[in-house]
Amino acid sequence: MRRLVIAAAAALSLSAVAAPQPALAAEATVAPPAQNWSFGGLFGTFDRASAQRGFQVYKEVCAACHGLRHLSYRHLGVLGFSAAEITAIAAEYKVPDFDDDGQPIERDARPSDRFRSPFANEAAGRAANNGAYPPDLSVIVKARADGANYLYALLTGYGNPPAGMQLGEGMHYNEYFPGHQIAMARPLNDEQVTYADGTANTTSQMSRDLTTFLAWAAEPEMEDRKRMGVKVMLFLLILTGLMYASKRKLWSDLH
Amino acid sequence: MVGLHNSDIKNPTLRWIDQRLPLISLMQNEYAKFPAPRNFNYWWNFGALAMVNLMIMIVTGIVLAMHYTPHTAFAFDSVERIMRDVNYGWLIRYIHANGASMFFIVVYIHMFRGLYYGSYKAPRELLWILGVVILLLMMATAFMGYVLPWGQMSFWGATVITNLFSAIPIVGDAIVTWLWGGFSIDNPTLNRFFSLHYLLPFVIVGVVFLHVVALHITGSNNPLGIEPKGPQDTVPFHPYYTVKDTFGMCVYLMVFAFLVFFAPNYLGHPDNYIPANPLVTPAHIVPEWYFLPFYAILRAVPSKLGGVLLMFASIFVLFLLPWLDTSKVRSARFRPVYKWFFWLLVVWCVILGYCGAKPPEGIYVVLSRLGTIYYFAHFLIILPVLGKLERPLPLPESIAQAVLGGGGRMPAGAVAKPMEKA
Numbered sequence: 004m005r006r007l008v009i010a011a012a013a014a015l016s017l018s019a020v021a022a023p024q025p026a027l028a029a030e031a032t033v034a035p036p037a038q039n040w041s042f043g044g045l046f047g048t049f050d051r052a053s054a055q056r057g058f059q060v061y062k063e064v065c066a067a068c069h070g071l072r073h074l075s076y077r078h079l080g081v082l083g084f085s086a087a088e089i090t091a092i093a094a095e096y097k098v099p100d101f102d103d104d105g106q107p108i109e110r111d112a113r114p115s116d117r118f119r120s121p122f123a124n125e126a127a128g129r130a131a132n133n134g135a136y137p138p139d140l141s142v143i144v145k146a147r148a149d150g151a152n153y154l155y156a157l158l159t160g161y162g163n164p165p166a167g168m169q170l171g172e173g174m175h176y177n178e179y180f181p182g183h184q185i186a187m188a189r190p191l192n193d194e195q196v197t198y199a200d201g202t203a204n205t206t207s208q209m210s211r212d213l214t215t216f217l218a219w220a221a222e223p224e225m226e227d228r229k230r231m232g233v234k235v236m237l238f239l240l241i242l243t244g245l246m247y248a249s250k251r252k253l254w255s256d257l258h
Numbered sequence: 259m260v261g262l263h264n265s266d267i268k269n270p271t272l273r274w275i276d277q278r279l280p281l282i283s284l285m286q287n288e289y290a291k292f293p294a295p296r297n298f299n300y301w302w303n304f305g306a307l308a309m310v311n312l313m314i315m316i317v318t319g320i321v322l323a324m325h326y327t328p329h330t331a332f333a334f335d336s337v338e339r340i341m342r343d344v345n346y347g348w349l350i351r352y353i354h355a356n357g358a359s360m361f362f363i364v365v366y367i368h369m370f371r372g373l374y375y376g377s378y379k380a381p382r383e384l385l386w387i388l389g390v391v392i393l394l395l396m397m398a399t400a401f402m403g404y405v406l407p408w409g410q411m412s413f414w415g416a417t418v419i420t421n422l423f424s425a426i427p428i429v430g431d432a433i434v435t436w437l438w439g440g441f442s443i444d445n446p447t448l449n450r451f452f453s454l455h456y457l458l459p460f461v462i463v464g465v466v467f468l469h470v471v472a473l474h475i476t477g478s479n480n481p482l483g484i485e486p487k488g489p490q491d492t493v494p495f496h497p498y499y500t501v502k503d504t505f506g507m508c509v510y511l512m513v514f515a516f517l518v519f520f521a522p523n524y525l526g527h528p529d530n531y532i533p534a535n536p537l538v539t540p541a542h543i544v545p546e547w548y549f550l551p552f553y554a555i556l557r558a559v560p561s562k563l564g565g566v567l568l569m570f571a572s573i574f575v576l577f578l579l580p581w582l583d584t585s586k587v588r589s590a591r592f593r594p595v596y597k598w599f600f601w602l603l604v605v606w607c608v609i610l611g612y613c614g615a616k617p618p619e620g621i622y623v624v625l626s627r628l629g630t631i632y633y634f635a636h637f638l639i640i641l642p643v644l645g646k647l648e649r650p651l652p653l654p655e656s657i658a659q660a661v662l663g664g665g666g667r668m669p670a671g672a673v674a675k676p677m678e679k680a
C-alpha cells in the first residue's frame with residue numbers, strides 16, 4: 004500500500020512537470036463526403052445492375068494490379084450472373100494445378116476457384132508498381148474508415164496538386180488519400196469502360212458502380228444480416244414487452 | 259455428516275438423484291428460494307447479464323475455434339473464410355466480436371454500481387476482490403482474442419502491450435522474449451495466445467463460481483445499503499428477480515442485436531481488416547475501446563516504467579478499495595458528498611477513455627494527466643479522508659420501512675426506481 008502510494012505520487016509529480024511527449028505527426032486526412040448508397044441504412048440492398056457494372060470495371064481496369072482473393076467466381080451468382088456466364092468469366096483465367104501424372108500445369112479456372120490475383124506475391128506487386136503495393140481489394144471497404152464513401156472519394160479525388168506542393172517521384176495528387184500523395188495513377192477516366200446496358204460511363208458513375216461491387220465483395224452477408232436483424236429486433240421487441248408486462252403483474256402484489 | 263440428503267422433492271426419480279447428489283436442492287435454495295432484498299433497482303441486473311454474456315462468449319468461441327486456424331499465414335484468411343463460407347459464420351463471429359464489447363459494457367456498469375452503492379464494503383470484501391480478479395482475466399482474454407484475427411491492430415496492439423514488460427529493469431527484455439516465444443511477435447506468439455484465449459474463459463467460469471458462492475454467503479447489497487432485517491425486507495429470488503432479470507436481459511439483447519446486425523464493425527478498428535504486416539506500422543495504434551482509459555493512464559506518464567506501473571496500479575488499487583473507503587455507510591444515497599465524487603470519477607474515466615483514442619499530444623496529454631491524478635486521488639486520498647469528514651444522511655430503519663411505509667404510498671415503479679442522478 005505505501006509503495007503504491009509512493010509510486011503513484013512520484014509518477015504523478017513527474018507527469019505534472021514533464022514536457023509533453025513527442026507528438027506523432029498526424030497525417031493530413033480529409034473526411035470523404037457522404038454519398039447515397041443503395042446498400043446504406045437499415046434496409047439497404049446492393050443494386051444488382053450497378054454491382055454487375057462495377058464488376059466489369061474491376062475486371063477491365065483494377066484487376067491488372069489488384070487481387071480479390073477472398074472471392075470465388077461462383078460468388079458472382081449472387082449478383083445475378085448466370086452459371087454459363089460465370090463459367091465463361093472463370094475460363095478467361097489460368098490457375099496452376101497438377102495433371103493426372105502429378106506434373107504442374109496451368110488450366111482454365113473453374114467457378115469454384117478463387118479470383119486469380121495479378122501478382123504471385125507482394126514483392127512481385129511492388130516490383131511492377133514502382134515499389135508500391137496494390138492491396139487486395141476483397142475487404143477494402145471494411146478496411147478503411149467510412150469505406151464506401153472513402154473509396155468513391157479516392158477514385159474521383161485526383162487532380163492537380165495545390166501550388167507549392169512537391170510531389171514525390173511517380174506520385175499523384177489525390178485529395179482524399181492520407182497525405183495526398185498516392186502511388187496509384189488515376190485509374191478511371193471518362194469513357195474508359197463501355198457498359199453494355201448503355202449507362203453513362205463517366206468517372207463518377209464508374210466509381211459508384213465499382214464501389215457498390217466492392218462493398219458487396221467486402222460484406223456479401225450484408226443483405227442476409229440486415230434481413231435477419233429486422234426479424235430478430237421485432238421478436239425481441241415483442242418479447243421485451245411481454246416480459247415487462249409479466250414483471251409488472253408479478254410485482255404488483257408487493258406494493 | 260455422512261448419509262443421504264434429506265430431499266423434499268416429490269418425483270421419485272428426481273428425489274432418488276437428489277438424495278445422492280443434491281444439485282436440485284442446491285439450485286432451489288440458491289436460486290429459487292434465495293431471499294433477495296426487495297428493493298433492487300435495474301442496476302442489479304448487470305450481474306446476471308455478465309453471466310449470460312460469458313456463456314454467449316464461450317458458445318460462440320468454441321464454434322469459431324472449429325473453423326479458425328492459429329497460424330500467421332492462415333489466421334486472417336480463416337477468419338474471412340468464417341465470414342463467407344461457414345454457414346452463419348458471419349453471425350457467430352460478429353456475436354463473438356461484439357460480445358466482447360458488450361461484456362465490458364456490462365461489467366463496467368456492474369462495477370460502477372458497486373462503487374455507487376458501496377457493495378465492496380464489509381462483509382463483501384472478498385466478493386469484490388473476486389470481481390476484480392474476473393476483470394483482470396477478462397482483460398487478458400479479450401486482449402489475446404483480439405490478436406487472433408491477425409490484422410494490423412492485432413499485431414501492433416500485441417506489440418505495444420507485450421513490449422510494456424520490457425520496461426521492467428534487468429529482466430524485462432528476457433520476459434518479453436519469453437512471452438513472444440521468440441525474438442519478435444510471430445507464429446509461436448499467435449499459437450500460445452490462441453491456447454490461452456481458449457483456456458482463460460474457463461478460468462473465468464471458475465472464479466465466477468467463487469464470486470457467486472461468496473455472494474450467497476453474504477447476500478446481496480441493495481440500493482439502500484442496509485442489511486435486510488427479516489422476511490419483510492426480502493422476496494424469493496424466483497419469480498420476482500428471475501422475471502425482472504429476464505426483462506433486463508431482453509433489453510440487453512436488443513442493444514446487442516442492434517450492434518451485431520446493423521453496426522457489426524462500429525466498435526472495431528478498420529485497420530484490423532488489413533492483414534498483419536510487421537514492416538508497416540499503422541499511423542495510430544489504438545487498443546479496443548474498453549482498454550482506452552488504461553491506455554491513457556499508460557501514456558500520461560513520460561517514463562515507460564512509470565506508465566506501466568501506474569496502469570497496473572489503476573486496477574490493483576481496486577483490490578484495496580474495501581479498506582481505502584473509511585465510511586461505514588454503503589449507499590451513496592446517504593452520502594451527499596461522496597455522490598459528487600462518484601460522478602466526478604465517472605466523468606474522468608470517460609475523459610480518459612476519450613484521450614486514449616487520441617494521439618498523445620497537446621490537450622490530450624494534459625487531460626490524461628489530470629484524469630490520472632484524479633483517478634488515484636479518488637481512491638487513495640478522497641475516499642480515506644471523506645469517510646472521516648462526511649456527515650451521512652440518516653439511514654432508514656429497514657428496507658421495508660423505506661420502500662413501503664411512511665410518506666404515503668410509493669408509486670408502483672418505486673422498487674424499480676432507476677439510480678437517481680447526483
Ligand code: HEM
Nearest residue numbers: 315316319320322323326355358400403404406407456459
Ligand atoms: C471471456 C470470454 C471471451 C472474450 C472476452 C473473448 C474475446 C475475443 C475477442 C475480442 C476476439 C477478437 C474478435 C475479432 O475482432 O475478430 C476473439 C476472437 C476469438 N475467440 Fe474469443 N473471447 C472469449 C471467449 C472465447 C472462447 C471460450 C473461445 C473458445 C475457444 C474463443 C475463441 C475465439 C476465436 C477462435 C477467435 C478468433 C476468431 C475471430 O477473431 O473472430 N473465445 N475473442
